[in-house]
Amino acid sequence: MVVVTAVVAAVAIGVAATLIANSPTTPRGPRPLTADEANRLAVTRFLNYQAGGRAVTITVPTTSGGLVITGSVDYRAHLGYGVVRGTGRDTSSDGLIQWNSTAVFVHPMTDFLAEPPVTPPGSGWHQRPLTTAGSSLDSALLITLGLGNDRPDNAELLPQNGATWVRDDQVRGRRVDVMAGPAARAKPDTAGNVRYWVDSDSTLHRVEADVASEPQPVVIDLNARPYVPVQPAPGVTP
Template sequence: MAVAVTAFLFVDSGSAPAGPRALSSDEANRLAVTRFRNYQAGGRAVTINVPSTAGGLTITGSIDYRGKVGYGVVRGTGRDTSSDGLIEWSATTVSVHPMANPPEKAPARPPESGWYSRPLQKYGSSLDSSLAIALKLGNDRPDNAELLPQNGAAWAGEDRLDGREVDIMTGPSARTKSGTAGEGAVRYWIGSDGTMYRVRVAVASASQPVVIDFDTQKYVPVRPVPGVTPAR
């Protein structure tokens, strides 16, 4: 899988039966197509929860998996509200529009002015790492279902999300040299058709995992920030 980052192995209480175990053929196929499903959909509505020692950040918006760009509202939780406003990002660029009182939902058309752009940081920023991970959850082709189990992908449990029955699976590199499951894998909540509904993954710059939930609101097509044409 392309999302090869330091991860947090997590099992929800109540998930049953307990894992991990080897993937079945059907499970491997669903894990192999889960990022491709996002690409096929064109875009998905997302909520990204970014941990922080100052309280954390929540991004609510949409990701265009074909255009490789995301857009939404960012809010601080706890005592960190310095980043509140609108945000749009690609694999290389982050554009922010600071707002003291951001709306519940980002306007369908981004404001004409008031944007500040900067390069997306590859290291040291929990926010930027989270944004980059979210973009990588779409791919224009399925992964290799045969290689996933060989590289450590595993089934980890079952859960219910918004009334949906889902399987929890870990991506490659989920097993230690002794063959037991260990830290080092992205964790996916996947439906019966391979649709991705949640992802948990840790980043080196945060002590708690990033949580990305899908279909948390209606998808709104992503429009470019005026005057900004980020490189991909």
């Protein structure tokens, strides 16, 4: 009788486990986007553009430690501005940074700043070209600028080009869906290289992007602080 009871119990546990594993409420991914998920992903960049800009915190991996940029991005002027700090390394990169799609402007500072000054300093800026390959910092800056667009993406093409639902998650207490983005144009092997944390209102809360120059991804957190409009530094063209 004991053996029979044990067998029955084992069968019951196995059946229960199967039902749980196949329950429609159990997250299973990655999988194709639903129509609702595709629509929400398609408008995230447009909502950033409509808002004018977003507060951002950009975590950039580097071979000598890492960089954290705290600031804002104007998605209509395509201009970013923030304070940059080194992590796990010396403070040689600490200071202010502004960037557009073609150039990076840096202003070294010895004093620690948690936030960039609203009005950028009137002098002391150094300019260099923004590179499109070989720099995790510049890749992160370009990706951050690209999170705003003056029109929604094509929701029908997103799944066709490899966009998928990965899992559900939470960001600062807000429930979100993590979705992997589509492949870049003419580069089918890049599907999933960028992941988006999107809530039920289509608001984008976080982006994680693989960069060729580093084994660790770039992480861009949005909406953690109020957006402060970006004022161009001297010589910076939006």
